Amino acid sequence: MFVSFFGTVSIKLYFNFDDPVSIHTLSAAAYNVLRDINKKRGNDPVLIKEWIPQYLIRPEKQKEYWALINEAENFFKHAEKDTEAVLAFRPGETELLLWEAGSLYQRLTGELPPLIRVYRGWFLMHHVDYFTELSGEDKANIDRMKYRLSDRGKYFKELLEIAFKSCSRP
DSSP states (O other), X not given: OHHHHHHHHHHHHHHTTOOHHHHHHHHHHHHHHXXXXXXXXXXXXXXXXXXXXXXXXXXXXXXXXXXXXXXXXXXXXXXXXXXXXXXXXXXXXXXXXXXXXXXXXXXXXXXXXXXXXXXXXXXXHHOXXXXXXXXXXXXXXXXXXXXXXXXXXXXXXXXXXXXXXXXXXX
């Protein structure tokens, strides 16, 4: 799938500490394509750009929400609109886009490629408090793993190898 390429490139760039603007731009592009395919297939709405604005954002705050959600993506694509503008870029937004893009890819294809699997593990380790379904024991295990593999590059190298091996088993 075409989108898989952009998503996997984004993940590789992320774990290699490459340019955050490039990572965000590729992630947003992959996310938007996956969101559009998901919508066309009549699936449940995606979280960031459909469900949250539809169910959680007050109507009078919709425009503000969309400006915030799309600010970096639009800034990086349309510099000619205001060449003197400055953006306070928040790379954490990219992490959320990558998380949801990975979930969408799995929903649409039924596949969970090693790169997406490794990224989702990293995201979970570093945002464990976001998730409600984890037991205290699960959180403690995640904390131990986080301590052992706190370096993003080392985590990627070690866990990607394990993820590829687990995918190749019969």
